[in-house]
Amino acid sequence: MKTDELIHLLAADERPVSATAIEQRFAVAAAAGVAGAAVLMLALFGLRPDLRATMALPMFWGKLVFAAALAAAGLMLLRRMARPGMAIGHAPLLLAVPPAVLWALALIALSQAPAAERVPLILGSTWRSCPFNIAALSVPAFVAGFWALRGAAPTRLAWTGAGAGLLAGALGALVYALHCPEMAAPFLAVWYLAGMAIPTALGAMLGPRLLRW
Secondary structure, eight states, X not given: OXXXXXXXHHHTTOOOOOTTHHHHHHHHHHHHHHHHHHHHHHHHXXXXXXXXXXXXXXXXXXXXXXXXXXXXXXXXXXXXXXXXXXXXXXXXXXXXXXXXXXXXXXXXXXXXXOHHHHHHHHHTTTTTTHHHHXXXXXXXXXXXXXXXXXXXXXXXXXXXXXXXXXXXXXXXXXXXXXXXXXXXXXXXXIIIHHHHHHXXXXXXXXXXXXXXX
């Protein structure tokens, strides 16, 4: 077979790639991650028994908004990092806003609490298990996020892997909030972010290995 014939044969079935192909992969990955985390949460922990009454409390929705905002900012960052040479823009700033707001609320709560109550506000009753529970629930989104990135072309592999881990941690925290009994901002500011830091660090380590072209 001649070279020209081979090139013509390879190009015969050429179809344009959708301009939103990466976004579609991330949407599938996020949906799969949330669904997988929900299944794990129900199997391992279950819904908190007073969930219906808890839904009337503003801080319950604050937990959900915090995790959802961090996940949305993580998605914005990943869609940029998945494309080689694309500037990350204001995505890091958007990532910083949810933790900054939560830390501000935590500082206000600690400043208004008596000295003897500050440590209990930070530790709550589940500080030993909370970060690891969030990390466990992040596994489905972690796997799905790396699957989505394998169909892209990232060049900053460690940072991209960390972004995938952060997104997975945020989605894991979003689902874990349906079980978690903790409501204090100081607790969330420490242990929820610690739970998200675990898959973030793991993603940074695995990114150069799993996302290499």
